[in-house]
Amino acid sequence: MKVEWKEFKGQVLHDFPYPLKNRKCPHYALVSVTASGSCVHRCPMCYARVYPWSIDDRIVIYKNLPQKIDEELSRAKIMPPLYLSQVSDVLQPVREVREITCEVIKVILKHNVSFHIVTKNAEGALELIQKIPSLIKYPFWYLAMTIESTPEKQKITSPFASKIESRLRALKILHKQGIMVSARTDPCILGLLGKNEILWLIEKIRQTGVKHIVSSTGFFNRTSMARLLLAIKESRFASLASRVAHIYEFCEDRINSYRVPTSQEWAGKRFWAPVELRKKFHRWLRREAESRSMTYAICLELPRSYDSPELPHCEGCPNNYVHIKRNGKFYPVDECFGDCMRSCPDRNKPPCGKPILLTQYPYKSTTLHLSKTSKEINIQYLLF
Numbered sequence: 001m002k003v004e005w006k007e008f009k010g011q012v013l014h015d016f017p018y019p020l021k022n023r024k025c026p027h028y029a030l031v032s033v034t035a036s037g038s039c040v041h042r043c044p045m046c047y048a049r050v051y052p053w054s055i056d057d058r059i060v061i062y063k064n065l066p067q068k069i070d071e072e073l074s075r076a077k078i079m080p081p082l083y084l085s086q087v088s089d090v091l092q093p094v095r096e097v098r099e100i101t102c103e104v105i106k107v108i109l110k111h112n113v114s115f116h117i118v119t120k121n122a123e124g125a126l127e128l129i130q131k132i133p134s135l136i137k138y139p140f141w142y143l144a145m146t147i148e149s150t151p152e153k154q155k156i157t158s159p160f161a162s163k164i165e166s167r168l169r170a171l172k173i174l175h176k177q178g179i180m181v182s183a184r185t186d187p188c189i190l191g192l193l194g195k196n197e198i199l200w201l202i203e204k205i206r207q208t209g210v211k212h213i214v215s216s217t218g219f220f221n222r223t224s225m226a227r228l229l230l231a232i233k234e235s236r237f238a239s240l241a242s243r244v245a246h247i248y249e250f251c252e253d254r255i256n257s258y259r260v261p262t263s264q265e266w267a268g269k270r271f272w273a274p275v276e277l278r279k280k281f282h283r284w285l286r287r288e289a290e291s292r293s294m295t296y297a298i299c300l301e302l303p304r305s306y307d308s309p310e311l312p313h314c315e316g317c318p319n320n321y322v323h324i325k326r327n328g329k330f331y332p333v334d335e336c337f338g339d340c341m342r343s344c345p346d347r348n349k350p351p352c353g354k355p356i357l358l359t360q361y362p363y364k365s366t367t368l369h370l371s372k373t374s375k376e377i378n379i380q381y382l383l384f
């Protein structure tokens with residue numbers, strides 16, 4: 001696919017756009033290395049490919065990203081964990097994307113703040129460690145591998161990403177090297193995967209050394225649902241397409257009547273599995289994960305009470321701290337992971353010195369830059 005370079009305008013590090021009401025996601029500093037949907041993996045149900053502003057016919061990379069992130073981290077006084085990248089796979093097999101991802105990570109390491117990567121690319125994950133070996137000992141990051149399907153059905157869900165077996169193998173290698181890893185099984189498409197296939201998946205994940213799974217049954221808009229159904233119909237599992245459409249309450253004959261995405265309503269009409277079915281599914285899968293000594297969290301579609309108890313944050317990994325700056329240097333805040341609604345170490349006197357983060361969703365960029373007096377920071381909570 002053609003690669004294009006572009007200047008990124010505006011603030012790079014930003015929170016999820018969701019307001020406090022019904023918000024589940026922690027505060028993150030999201031980093032978009034490419035335009036939304038610029039990803040050669042081209043998964044049919046990908047939400048990043050169906051925003052009104054998505055670019056999925058070429059790879060648009062933001063060339064000034066490392067410099068911009070360096071400047072923003074230099075100015076910031078508090079930094080939630082950085083998240084690379086929710087709009088494309090930053091380890092996809094495109095040389096230019098991987099190079100800029102490496103540059104961004106080097107900037108992150110220089111500033112000593114937390115980050116994580118979500119990927120479906122096994123070889124990209126292993127190559128990253130070869131290119132930046134200091135990541136093996138870096139304490140504030142983890143890698144989440146998405147493993148959403150069995151090897152047979154991956155041809156439907158992520159045909160151009162790494163093979164499922166390769167992703168499992170990469171997780172195992174990284175875990176053996178002492179790197180924190182987790183797994184995502186989302187979207188776990190109801191009607192496409194059977195119970196035994198899902199159990200196979202989580203057992204294989206357990207064997208890699210992963211201790212935490214994030215899952216969801218996903219939601220789709222009319223384009224991503226139509227693409228998914230077409231991929232199912234073109235596979236040897238074609239007979240499952242009508243079952244998936246039925247569960248997600250999508251009627252192909254009515255496709256033109258469903259609301260299209262707009263800049264105000266980016267998804268347009270959304271197609272979900274019914275809530276009672278989701279509850280039943282997640283209760284079951286959480287039990288199965290916990291019986292294998294793993295914890296479990298549900299991405300977005302059910303409240304925190306459905307997740308395993310006492311998680312530091314929904315992504316589970318206990319090394320992704322919020323950092324605050326003292327004397328020009330970032331320090332991690334003990335027990336603070338930016339999931340302010342779930343696990344603030346002291347809600348009456350938040351050790352970050354920014355009680356506004358308890359209620360400001362999404363946070364404003366100025367919140368990251370406001371200076372704190374030394375009285376506001378509870379230095380007992382600073383690690384190292």
Ligand code: SF4
Pocket residue numbers: 037039040041042043045046047048049086087088089120158161
């Ligand atoms: S790997 Fe992720 S970003 Fe890339 S196409 Fe697949 S779902 Fe979309």
Ligand code: SF4
Pocket residue numbers: 322333336337338339340341343344345346350351352353354355357358
């Ligand atoms: S100390 Fe509490 S309010 Fe401050 S960032 Fe951490 S969890 Fe959020």
